[in-house]
Amino acid sequence: MDGPREGGNGAGGALSALTAARVRPGRAIPSPVASGTPDATRPVLRDQFGRAIEYLRISVTDRCNFRCLYCMPVEGLEWLPRAEILSYEEIAELVRQFAPLGLRRLRITGGEPTIRADLDRLIALLRAVPEIEDIALSTNGVRLAELAGPLRDAGLDRVNLSADSLRPDRIAAIARRHLPFDPIAAARAAERAGLTPIKLNVVVMRGINDDEVADFARLTLEHPWHVRFIELMPVGDMRSLTWEHVVPSDEILARIAAIGPLAPDAGPARGNGPAAYYRLSGAPGTVGVITPMTHTYCAACNRVRLTADGRLRTCLFGDHEVGLREPLRRGEAIAPYLRAALAAKPQEHALLQMRVGGLRALSQVGG
Numbered sequence: 001m002d003g004p005r006e007g008g009n010g011a012g013g014a015l016s017a018l019t020a021a022r023v024r025p026g027r028a029i030p031s032p033v034a035s036g037t038p039d040a041t042r043p044v045l046r047d048q049f050g051r052a053i054e055y056l057r058i059s060v061t062d063r064c065n066f067r068c069l070y071c072m073p074v075e076g077l078e079w080l081p082r083a084e085i086l087s088y089e090e091i092a093e094l095v096r097q098f099a100p101l102g103l104r105r106l107r108i109t110g111g112e113p114t115i116r117a118d119l120d121r122l123i124a125l126l127r128a129v130p131e132i133e134d135i136a137l138s139t140n141g142v143r144l145a146e147l148a149g150p151l152r153d154a155g156l157d158r159v160n161l162s163a164d165s166l167r168p169d170r171i172a173a174i175a176r177r178h179l180p181f182d183p184i185a186a187a188r189a190a191e192r193a194g195l196t197p198i199k200l201n202v203v204v205m206r207g208i209n210d211d212e213v214a215d216f217a218r219l220t221l222e223h224p225w226h227v228r229f230i231e232l233m234p235v236g237d238m239r240s241l242t243w244e245h246v247v248p249s250d251e252i253l254a255r256i257a258a259i260g261p262l263a264p265d266a267g268p269a270r271g272n273g274p275a276a277y278y279r280l281s282g283a284p285g286t287v288g289v290i291t292p293m294t295h296t297y298c299a300a301c302n303r304v305r306l307t308a309d310g311r312l313r314t315c316l317f318g319d320h321e322v323g324l325r326e327p328l329r330r331g332e333a334i335a336p337y338l339r340a341a342l343a344a345k346p347q348e349h350a351l352l353q354m355r356v357g358g359l360r361a362l363s364q365v366g367g
Contacts, residue, residue: 042102043100043101043102044102045101045102045103045338045342046342047314047342047343047345048342048343048344048345049345049347051299051300051301051302051345052102052302053102053103053302053303053304053342053345054102054103054104054105054302055103055104055105055106055107055302055303055304056095056098056103056105056106056107056303056304056305056306057106057107057109057303057304057305057306058091058095058106058107058108058109058305058306059109059110059111059113059305059306059307059308060086060088060091060108060109060110060111060113060116060119060122060308061085061110061111061112061113061115061116061308062079062080062110062111062307062308062309063079063110063111063112063115064110064111064112064115064140065112065115065140065142065177065179066112066140066142066175066176066177066179067175067176067177070203070205070232070233070241080308080309084309084310084325085308085309086306086308086309086310086325088118088121088122088125089125090310090325090328090329091122091125091126091306092122092125092126092128092129093328094306094310094324094328094334095126095129095132096129097333097334097335097338098334098335098338099129099130099131099132100131101335101338103131103132104131104132104133104134105132105133105134105135105136105271106126106132106134106135106136107135107136107137107138107160108122108123108135108136108137108138109137109138110138110308111308112139112140112142113137113138113139114137114139114142114143114144114147115143119147119151120147120150120151120153120154120156121154123135123151123154123155123156124154124155126155127154127155134157134158134270134271135155135156135157136156136157136158136159136160136271137151137156137158137159137160137195138159138160138162138201139159139160139161139162140161140162140175140181141159141161141162141163141181141183141186141187141190142179142181142186144159144161144186144189144190145185145186145189148189148190148192148193148195149193151193151195152193152194152195156195157195157270158195158196158197158198158199158270158271159190159195159198159199160199160200160201161183161186161187161190161198161199161200161201162200162201162203163183163186163187163200163201163202163216164202164203164205164209165209165212166183166184166212166215166216167212168181168182170209170212171183174208174209183200184219187200187223187225191223191225196224197224197225197226197268197269197270197271198223198224198225198226199225199226199227199228199268199271200216200219200225200226200227200228201228201230201290202216202227202228202229202230203230203232204229204230204231204232204247204252205232205241205245205247206244206245206246206247207245208245210247213229213247213252213255213256214255214256214258214259216229216287217255217256217259217280217287218259219285220279220280220283220284220285220286220287221280221282221283221284221285222284223284223285224284224285225285226267226268226277226285226286226287226288227285227286227287227288228275228287228288228289228290229249229252229287229288229289229290230289230290230292231246231247231248231249231289231290231291231292231294232245232246232247233292248291248294249276249289249290249291249294249295250294252289253278253289256278256280256287259280260280260281261280261281262278262279262280262281262287263278263279263281264276264277264278265277265278265279265286267286267288268286273290274290274291274300275288275289275290276288276289276291296348298347298348299348301315301345304341304342304345306324307321309325310323310324310325310326310328311323311324311325312324312337312338312341314341314342314344314345314346315345315346320341320344320345320346322337322338322340322341324337
């Protein structure tokens, strides 16, 4: 992808400002830490920097029913051949081999995971792995009304819902698809099914949806939901989004604070990951910020990613991957491959230097 250049549209200046903002004395956002502390009596996987790795994000498909501005080219990508995609049984076998080593938390992603048939069957297979304590789903929510109950019955614990606008016309413009979708109805369907805590993820884009920050924050005054605002990551083929579209988290928090008093908060009891949380006075829910551009949190990274075709990616924006599909299909033990991957996991991403590990689209790895 094209890197920032001097002059022209001013991307270089914006990049410099963002780089300068990464570390500021007395900054408002506390350094987030991985949720939970590893139990001293159980195995712990560690990378070369001593970080405990307990969390696996599993992409079950590279396809999606949306074409969101920040996630996938409007024309889509060259889809993976079916024979290259891991079966549910293969995914479950990898988890069964990883779990005794220290894996405890799973997140199912895509593309859009709910467009893969019989997703509840995978959830049931993963729920049967004794060491797994938490299974979450990231979804755009289009199919939640019909799937929330069956997924909960199969063993799903909670959902994260992508919701970049509350306005139907703008949802269609950002998703570049006209599907009947109401993020509030989707969140309520998940809540009725018991898939809590409910988290809504909002990618904030200047001039596109940043005028809805306050509206999203006000949802936490009415619902026990956790609305997380994510700084835009302009990567890959989404060249229509530039550094000028990034809204720094400090600015997001300032807009929310205009609603009322805002205090730091521990956030949800489960799965608070890299977000820093705050609560408006009297609110049953919280707001959070996820800050890959201005306040990196790589020092607390606790995760690796499995792509739909079986590559273990140790950093979202890194270029290090280990292929697991072929050794798995040969019947080999996978633990040595996992340990080798963690031994090469990078200390931090290089997103601000526009190095994104060959990613064309975030949809390729599920974010």
